[in-house]
Amino acid sequence: MILSATVNVRLSNEFTLDVRFEAPPGVTILFGESGSGKTTILRAISGLARPDRGRVAVGDTVLFDADAGIDVPVEGRNIAYVAQHLALFPHLTVVDNIEYGLTQLGRAERDRRVTAILESFRIAPLRHRKPAQLSGGEKQRVALARALVTDPRALLLDEPLSALDHATQTRIMDDLRAWNRERRRPVLYVTHSHREVFALGERVVVLENGRVQMQGTPHEVLDSPAHHRLATVAGFENVFDGTVITSRADLGTTMCRIDGVEVEVPYSGSVEGAPIKVAVRAGDILLATQEPCGLSARNLLSGCVQSLRREAGSVVARVSAGPGFDVRLTPGACESLGVERGRDVWLVIKTYSWRVVA
Amino acid sequence: MDVQALLLSVRLAAVVCLALLIIGLPLAYWVAFSRWRWKFLVESVVALPLVLPPTVLGFYVLMAIGARSPIGQAWSAAFGQGLAFSFEGLVIASILYSLPFAVQPFASAFSQVDRGLLEASSILGASRLRTFRRIVMPLSRNGIITGVVLSFAHTIGEFGVVIMVGGNLPGVTRTVSVAIYDDVQALNYARANATALVLVLFAVSVLAIVYGLNRRAWVAVRP
Numbered sequence: 001m002i003l004s005a006t007v008n009v010r011l012s013n014e015f016t017l018d019v020r021f022e023a024p025p026g027v028t029i030l031f032g033e034s035g036s037g038k039t040t041i042l043r044a045i046s047g048l049a050r051p052d053r054g055r056v057a058v059g060d061t062v063l064f065d066a067d068a069g070i071d072v073p074v075e076g077r078n079i080a081y082v083a084q085h086l087a088l089f090p091h092l093t094v095v096d097n098i099e100y101g102l103t104q105l106g107r108a109e110r111d112r113r114v115t116a117i118l119e120s121f122r123i124a125p126l127r128h129r130k131p132a133q134l135s136g137g138e139k140q141r142v143a144l145a146r147a148l149v150t151d152p153r154a155l156l157l158d159e160p161l162s163a164l165d166h167a168t169q170t171r172i173m174d175d176l177r178a179w180n181r182e183r184r185r186p187v188l189y190v191t192h193s194h195r196e197v198f199a200l201g202e203r204v205v206v207l208e209n210g211r212v213q214m215q216g217t218p219h220e221v222l223d224s225p226a227h228h229r230l231a232t233v234a235g236f237e238n239v240f241d242g243t244v245i246t247s248r249a250d251l252g253t254t255m256c257r258i259d260g261v262e263v264e265v266p267y268s269g270s271v272e273g274a275p276i277k278v279a280v281r282a283g284d285i286l287l288a289t290q291e292p293c294g295l296s297a298r299n300l301l302s303g304c305v306q307s308l309r310r311e312a313g314s315v316v317a318r319v320s321a322g323p324g325f326d327v328r329l330t331p332g333a334c335e336s337l338g339v340e341r342g343r344d345v346w347l348v349i350k351t352y353s354w355r356v357v358a
Numbered sequence: 359m360d361v362q363a364l365l366l367s368v369r370l371a372a373v374v375c376l377a378l379l380i381i382g383l384p385l386a387y388w389v390a391f392s393r394w395r396w397k398f399l400v401e402s403v404v405a406l407p408l409v410l411p412p413t414v415l416g417f418y419v420l421m422a423i424g425a426r427s428p429i430g431q432a433w434s435a436a437f438g439q440g441l442a443f444s445f446e447g448l449v450i451a452s453i454l455y456s457l458p459f460a461v462q463p464f465a466s467a468f469s470q471v472d473r474g475l476l477e478a479s480s481i482l483g484a485s486r487l488r489t490f491r492r493i494v495m496p497l498s499r500n501g502i503i504t505g506v507v508l509s510f511a512h513t514i515g516e517f518g519v520v521i522m523v524g525g526n527l528p529g530v531t532r533t534v535s536v537a538i539y540d541d542v543q544a545l546n547y548a549r550a551n552a553t554a555l556v557l558v559l560f561a562v563s564v565l566a567i568v569y570g571l572n573r574r575a576w577v578a579v580r581p
Contacts, residue, residue: 048477074480087478091496100492101482150482 001025001059003154003186007044008053017041017210023154025184027177029197029218032207038190041207042156045188046081047074058153058186080147081156086139088131094118094142095127101150117149121175137168144172148179154186162193169196197221236279237316237326239357244270253298253351261322264298265354277357282316282328286348289337299349301325305341308334315339321347359552362529363537370445370533371513374452378460378509381453383502386464387490405458412455416522419451423523443525448533451523455516456509463508467501468494500571511564515557 003023010016017037030038043049045056047063050071056064058079063072089097095114102110118124121141131139140160147155161169180187189201197204197218204221206213214221242258247270254268256276265278292300303321310316315334317327325347329339339345389401407415423441424430433441441447471494479489495502517535524531526540534553541550 046481048481074477075483075485078483079481081478081481083474083478085474087472087474089475089478089493100479100484103483103488146482 001153001184001186003045003056003058003188005041005045005056006054007041007051007056009040009044009049009051011037011040011210015210019207019210019212021205021212021215023186023188023205024203025186026180026202027173027187027189028203028205029201030188030190030205030207031192031197031201031221032213033192036207037210038192038207039158042081042158042188042190045154046079046156047072047077048081061153078150078153079156080150080152080154082143082147082158082160084159084162086143086160088139088143088146090131093128093130094123094134097131097142098146098149100146113149117145120179121145137164137172140164140168140172141175144176151183152185154188155180157187157189159191161196162191236355236357237282237328238285238323239277239279240323242276242278244268244272244274244276246272254356259323261301263301263349263354264351265356266352268356279355279357280325280349280353282326284349284353285325285327287317287319287327287329287337287339288346288348289339289343291346292348295348297348297350299347299351299354301347301349303345303347305339305343305345307341308339317345319345319347359549359556360532360534360537360541363532363534364553364556366445366529366532367514367534370448370452371510373449374456374513375460375506375510377449377453378456379506382457382460382464382505382509386461386468386505387494389461389465390468404461407455408458412516412518413522415455416451416519419447419454419519420523423447423450442523443527443531445524445530448520448524448531451519452513452516455519456512459509459512460505463501463505464498467498467504470501471497503571504568507564507567511561514560 002025005022006020008016008018015037017040019037019041030041032038040049044051044054044064051064051066053066054064055062055066062068062070063077063079064070089100092100095118098114098117099110102113105113115124118127121144123138123141123145126134126138126142131142134142143160161172164172176187189196191197201218203215204218205215206221240258242256242263245255245257245262247254247268249267249269252267253264254266254270254276255262255264256278257263258278263278265276268276270276286297291302301321303319303325306318306320306324308315308317310331311328313331315329315331317329317334317339319325319327327347329337333339385404389397389404420442421427422429423433425434425440425442430441433439433446441450475493475497476489479493480486484492514533515535516533517539520531520533520536524533524536526532526536532540534557538550538553538557541547541553
């Protein structure tokens with residue numbers, strides 16, 4: 001079953017969400033900065049919000065179609081939705097929470113399903129506790145179990161794991177994948193963390209300003225950003241505009257000029273004199289305090305350290321070498337090399353560390 | 359102490375509370391969740407007994423259910439006796455008079471229930487009725503008890519409406535506050551005092567229950 005969604009909803013005078021995408025069975029990540037419309041899309045698919053125009057379908061079942069006047073109410077859609085705040089019922093025990101969506105089933109079948117899901121999410125010992133007596137990770141498991149036990153058509157997850165540490169996150173995602181292995185339901189996972197995109201997703205839909213910017217596998221999408229802002233979001237701190245000097249298909253390289261220096265980047269197919277946009281991650285640039293020699297890397301630029309700043313456990317040096325580069329170093333390397341403001345340095349960049357953005 | 363009047367008041371208050379649960383819970387649900395733009399008008403009408411003199415309310419109820427009104431005539435035709443100056447007439451007037459004391463605590467409790475829980479319930483396939491029974495009601499328990507206790511106490515203590523609509527028929531419409539007034543008129547201070555003292559003790563216990571419940575709610579909410 002494939003989840004297909006076309007959602008058009010005007011959220012304010014300035015912001016209209018207008019997206020169309022498909023989520024095949026497996027985990028599809030909806031990725032974008034906060035305010036890009038991710039949660040609204042999930043609410044529209046689940047029926048909690050009504051799009052102005054559009055169509056939502058899972059397989060052959062149409063859940064919403066503005067043109068045909070179809071709008072299946074929330075309680076009839078059988079789409080599971082785990083919100084960021086989880087919304088466990090505080091007055092019910094874990095078992096009662098999980099059983100909540102199973103009223104149509106007979107007692108025996110209900111018990112069988114609840115027992116199975118308690119086992120597979122490893123929460124059986126917690127069955128008689130109230131939500132207030134659970135840890136963060138336990139609450140997430142109960143919320144997932146409550147959603148999945150109804151055997152939904154599709155599963156929507158709105159950053160349900162973002163508050164957890166990475167190890168717990170990965171374990172819960174493994175449990176989720178195990179659950180989905182034989183069922184093959186579409187799972188939409190909303191996040192703005194690009195670590196989670198690589199860790200959890202099989203496919204990515206990138207949203208920006210209420211539009212689908214790109215979709216594909218995590219590597220396709222995040223390693224060849226087609227857009228400057230997206231490049232920055234995906235961790236390419238250095239993005240430059242340049243001009244193509246020569247393009248050599250036989251060598252697989254393109255030479256281009258950016259701010260007076262020549263760099264060699266992967267072959268782009270652009271002709272001589274064409275504009276080009278290239279990007280490189282701050283962590284992919286080597287920094288040397290003496291001129292290095294005998295390197296395989298094709299780009300050696302000399303420059304001068306303009307400033308240093310601390311950033312989440314690392315040091316980012318701003319180096320002027322024609323264009324200004326951000327270079328990421330460990331604090332230890334920075335100290336032992338004696339990198340400081342005003343120091344002359346060399347930057348080493350492999351051809352394949354560059355991405356041709358446009 | 360006028361035991362007959364006391365028992366009559368308790369019976370009246372019990373019937374009124376039951377009726378207010380039946381009428382007040384759906385009405386409060388609507389008040390708490392409706393997005394109708396003129397909702398405030400309905401809220402104003404429900405709250406009217408809080409500010410209206412009881413005699414005014416009683417007067418118009420008497421006009422509405424009296425022997426010459428359509429309601430009064432229909433009642434007489436069906437049951438062979440008038441609605442005014444009867445226990446049933448008193449029940450109708452007391453329901454109107456105590457409506458805000460039930461609906462306002464109910465509605466305020468309902469609207470404090472986290473909307474995310476209501477959405478989660480719908481997502482899990484529950485109808486609105488089931489969501490109300492399984493989620494809204496249990497999480498509003500203290501508000502519902504508060505509403506019932508307040509309207510019970512308010513009905514026990516009413517005077518003006520009873521005099522206007524019910525008159526003063528022993529065993530039928532002579533409620534406890536009317537009985538106290540009668541005793542004072544007859545200079546029987548000892549009996550008035552005994553009955554009044556029972557009401558004072560009752561009022562203190564009621565308030566203790568209401569404040570006790572709400573204190574527990576605050577403690578539970580604190581993380």
